[in-house]
Amino acid sequence: MVYVRQEKLPNLKQYKYSGIDHSLLSRYILKPFYTHVAIKCFPMWMAPNLITLTGFMFVVINLFTLLWYNPTLDQDCPPWVYASWAVGLFLYQTFDAIDGSQARRTHQSGPLGELFDHSVDAVNTSLEVLIFAASQNLGMGWKTVMTLFASLLTFYVQTWDEYHTKTLTLGLISGPVEGIVILTAVYAFTAIKGGASFWQQSMFETVGIPNYPFIPEYIYQLPFNEWYMVQGGIVLVLNTIQSSMNVISARRARGDKSRGALLGLIPFGVTWTLIPAYLYLNPEILHNHLVPFVFFAGLVNAYSVGQIITAHLVKLDFPYGNVLVLPIAYGVFDSLGPFLQEHIGVGWPSALGGDVYQVAYVFCMLGMAIGVYGSFVLDVIVTICDYLDIWCLTIKHPWNEEEEAKKAQ
DSSP, X not given: OOSSOGGGGGGGGGOOOOEEEOOHHIIIIIHHHHHHTGGGGSOTTSOHHHHHHHHHHHHHHHHHHXXXXXXXXXXXXXXXXXXXXXXXXXXXHHXXXXXXXXXXXXXXXXXXXXXXXXXXXXXXXXXXXXXXXXXXXXXXXXXHHHHHXXXXXXHHHHHHXXXXXXXXXXXXXXXXXXXXXXXXXXXXHHHHHTSGGGGGSBHHHHTTOXXXXXSOHHHHTOXXXXXHHHHHHHHHXXXXXXXXXXXXXXXXXXXXXHHHXXXXXXXXXXXXXXXXXXXXXXXXXXXXXXXXXXXXXXXXXXXXXXXXXXXXXXXXXOOOOOTTHHHHHHHHHHHHHHHHHHHHSOOOOOSSOSSHHHHHHXXXXXXXXXXXXXXXXXXXXXXHHHHHTOOSSSOSSOOXXXXXXXXXX
16 A cells, blocks of 8 residues: 655655744753763764664563563562663653754754654553553553553644644643653652552552541542542643644634644544443453553554654645554444344344454454554655655765765855
8 A cells, every 4th residue: 555645755855843842841851861961872873763763672671571470460560670661661761852863963854753753652652551550550441441542642632733733742741751751750669669559559548648528538549540540631631622722723823724623633533432332342352351452552543643644744634544443343333233132132143252252353453453554654664765765774874064065065
């Protein structure tokens, strides 16, 4: 399948990165560290995309330790495992931030870097959800699904915002900055406390707040991990509203209707109508095989945002379609028949059933998602590299200041 037509490729040469970061943590702490300390650890011959990919490998290592020590997401791990998650996530954030600086100092900045960076971040989002769920002992259930929803929506909305405003905007509190720093601190604190079961305790009781009569009992007994989800939900709503306002303002400034842009949220809404429906109809997947399903859901979102970024780079219309929604739609249709037969007496038999074949179907969906997303990434990267005469993971044309000065003359 061709994702970028030849007549659209000249738009790549009009690309110019635009980003705004309002984070105080980034401005006064992280960026000085990246600029004056971290960047000096990377040689000039190292391609920016290779830095991005290397940083992602730390998250992959974290995932492997998770699958070895806590595949059910509800068991305590040795303290060093949580400490390694904190180190791995910190290194991922550092490498992810350094790749832009490396691109500028080696004069390798371009559209491929933005696409590659976003593609890696999109995959990392769902992997980090699993690691966070394991750090909180959330287990396989609706809490982990809600965390996945919030993380994927944040990434989708941020990409949708960038498509319409032409600028990547990070607010005072954002996932790529404060969110990752908070997660790193959570992993480190879990290691200090000796296990994720610490987060199952009542927060109010643990920190010493008396059980006053005006505090409802269910609120007083809320554990740390559920308070974290409340905080994440509030930030999610605020960021979504802020991104929507950014898009509406940018569209109106160009004389375009804002309603058309808001339609770009529909694909995510459709996907996340089907996902909880499928899991509700198949509790076996929800409670016993959620990990491969999270991989699948993450790749569905990664494919959507990858198409949006590609459309942004080559000035295509907003992509509303996602072929990976079709298998989950069929899964819902297949499981809905027996459910309707049981509750209203009218339905249709399931072709998959509710046991081993349903599990096999989840792995088939995952395999399809890997194939579709992998072919998309490979095709777009090869197309861009061929057109711009560059390589993806190595520097094909090293910057030579003397030669560039002669060309300028």
